[in-house]
Amino acid sequence: MTKFNWRYSGNGPQRVRTFLMAHGVTRTLLKKIKFHDGRIMVNGKDQLANYMLSPDDLLTLVLPPEPNNDHVEASFAPIQIVYEDEHFLVVNKPPFLATVPNHNHADDTLVNRVKGYYLSRHYQNLKIHVVTRLDKDTSGMVIFAKHHLAHSVLDKQLKDHSIVKMYLTIVKGTFPFQHGEIDLPIGRADDSFVKRCVRDDGKPSRTEFWVLNANNDYSLLKVRLHTGRTHQIRVHLSALKRPLIGDWLYNPTNHDLNRQALHCYYLKFYNPFTNQEVICKSPLPDDMQAVIWQKI
Structure with a gap:
């Protein structure tokens, strides 16, 4: 169960829906919360999205359980983790590895390996949310979100071009x-x-x-x-x-x-759950280093 708590600090009343959407909850996610066993609570009581918040109310959001990617096979090949917390995972992708499964690469892509990593760590949520992608032959860092809300907030940052x-x-x-x-x-x-x-x-x-x-x-x-x-x-x-x-x-x-x-080699994004910027760096791989030594 993925749960979030916010204390409403506004000066006047505000709808729950308005408050949640300002915190990255999309209309699609609101529908999933309503129809797929999620919960919205204010001061411990279940409420609808049109409920009016009062100053100092405690708003609790419980995300609905996410279905497992049953069509995605798990690969237990190792991954190189650059950053991880309870919301996000940043992985350094080697060259020649596809990011997501396709008809040519179905069983061993970065997504397959991340699923294997989640299984080995016994994570409750096995849905794989890919936030950024790289071409198969491009190396470097790829961001994964660990739940729907984390994916939504980074999707918005991508659209706003605020992810560096x-x-x-x-x-x-x-x-x-x-x-x-x-x-x-x-x-x-x-x-x-x-x-x-x-x-x-x-x-x-x-x-x-x-x-x-x-x-x-x-x-x-x-x-x-x-x-x-x-x-x-x-x-x-x-x-x-x-x-x-x-x-x-x-x-x-x-x-x-x-x-x-x-x-x-460099990623920067904002983590709204900790109110901090996340900065990740990845060293240049050996094959590119060798070309620099030889050619430049």
């Missing part, structure tokens, strides 16, 4: 400046289901980058995503004629690395 995601990447080519922003719309390429491209009718997309090191042929960049489009970093840098090394889709003739040189 920073990447390290190695590209072919150099820049005549140390800092830049790419503001180009991205959409699906006409000739491919997978590939994306810059196109006028695409979705607004913004990428910021800093040059950390460079020689005549390669550059090491720090990159921040301000939007979250599919393949955004890969597409934007390719559009600048500075494609990621090892990127089979956008730089197919380069073989300096056997995957795209992209690593999510």
